[in-house]
Amino acid sequence: MAWVLVIASLFSLWIISLCKVLLLSRIPFAKRFTQNGRAFRKRNVLLVIAHPDDESMFFTPTINFLTSKGHNVQILCLSIGDADGKGNIRKQELFQACVALKIPMQQVKTVNHPDLQDGFGKVWNHSLLAKIIEEEITSRCIDMIITFDNYGVSGHCNHCDVHHGVCKLLHGTLQRDLEVWELVSTNLLRKYSGPVDIWLSMFWAMLNSNGTMQCLVNEHSRRSFIAMAQHSSQWVWFRKLFVTLSSYTYMNTLKKVQ
Template structure:
């Protein structure tokens, strides 16, 4: 796995003193079932290859078209492809966090949910919690595919004081296999998205303060 990082940014298996790193509990928060496959496969592959315990919290069961139960099962199947255990996947069906166009999520609800889940992981690990976010890019980089790896290197040279990491997906085929488990969503334009999206090939993460 190619792992490009900046000197000031320590990410999970990195170590300040050169010693061996310990296994971490990692909570990946996504809005919808299929986001984990479309956007975060490079991160998930990186973490599983290093033995970290990944938990996925999906904030909506995707019931906008009455397919909530189907999409839940699809997420479990995709998680299996990504080597995330079934019992580590939590899918919410909260009345204030429903999927669909025009639906507005009140920030305070999902913030409370994240706080409760983070407390559980913190109690399990007895370590300080770190938060990382996926860096948004312009539309050109978004659909530049693997070329975005080189754009990140140029970008990082200009932002040496930022805590950034570039996680490159050495198994991009797994993105397609995982997304294909979401059969109800695996339509032609999503196939094109996965093929050309930079998120299939690389995730640029920023440490949140």
């Protein structure tokens, strides 16, 4: 009987939290995130990721928030995900996923550099990453970058290297208008708590009233599943389970890099 009550309580908490997410997605939220102390203006945002499918597994709340507010979202993927020899397939899957996420294909770029190959243990040169990213922000007039934090959600070394490459660029650039935000990694319990994590995410964002941390709620949670399903070579049972249970499907907590 006790186990029944526990399971019923957890199920109720999940449903209540999901309703909270759905409610928040329909009201003004995170107003100051893209304003930078000024009135609304269209931002040129570059999402920097390591592999095709990173955008769908981890960043859909951010992408949906930005596109729904009229901002110009572009994606730079620093590898084609060729660890299993499926790089060309995964590259095309990325374009298909971005169509589902309402990002035009011409605003998506993949890099296939011999020194930036997908895989655990593959160390990426931070100076090379900074150079590639700098070329992209210059050519596309980027004024905001969003990427992984130093743990990279899953601890994947390529995710971490992307973070360090962006930071190297930020600390070396003279472009004072360039903002950088990182996706906050959470512990295992929060990571697999689905919409339940909304309570802690909102709490931490409210604690940082100066606007250096923002909680972005997914305005179209179903779109996360649709986008990830475009990565058919990766859409195996455990990733389907991940997208269902992951808090990153329902919300993103972003922290401003100082």
